[in-house]
Amino acid sequence: MALAAAVNATTARIDTPRACAGWLACAMLALAIGTVSAQLPPHASEASVRAAYLYKFLAYIEWPPASLPAADTPLVVGVVGADDVHEELQAMVARRMVGGHPVNTRRLADGEVPDDLHAVFVGRGASDPARLAERLRGRPVLVVTEAASGLEWGGMINLVLVEGRIRFEASQVAAERAGLRLGARLLAVADRVVTR
Secondary structure, three states, X not given: OHHHHHHHHOOOOOOOHHHHHHHHHHHHHHHHHHHHHHHXXXXXXXXXXXXXXXXXXXXXXXXXXXXXXXXXXXXXXXXXXXXXHHHHHHHHHOOOEEOOEEEEEEEOOOOOOOOOOOEEEEOOOOOOHHHHHHHHOOOOOEEEEOOOOXXXXXXXEEEEEEOOEEEEEEEHHHXXXXXXXXXHHHHHOOOEEEOO
């Protein structure tokens, strides 16, 4: 599972304090993301798993202070082209907080880009995902996709199916361009990270 991947990916010796801290951080994120599947029924739908990943990702993103000006400013997550993911996410985040912020979800029409958006999931049903990513370029909005070329056209996190399991890859470059910071723990358990 994710923990095994984090352990296998750790090649440094763990007898130094810095190496132990790094390994512990990887293990903690792997466990946190691993709890996504532990919290879902044994035969959870792909939409449930995608929604759970999306919700968990929010805790590992750092937005610029102007994006969340007050402690109670809600994190607004839009979903386009995946009504099933929106329904699952909406049920999942009810009365939940991320970093002290309530989470609100919105089902977006193709091309809709609200001003108060913090994250958007671009599903397979989106008619022009590359154009949507272009409209969001430079704005501090986390773009999560599920397309084979999602990172190439501007996605910051892309969900991929690997050996029948949903995994993810990340683009640190795209996130930094938007003024976002992907947490080190998130990057440590990604299948692939684009750094330039």
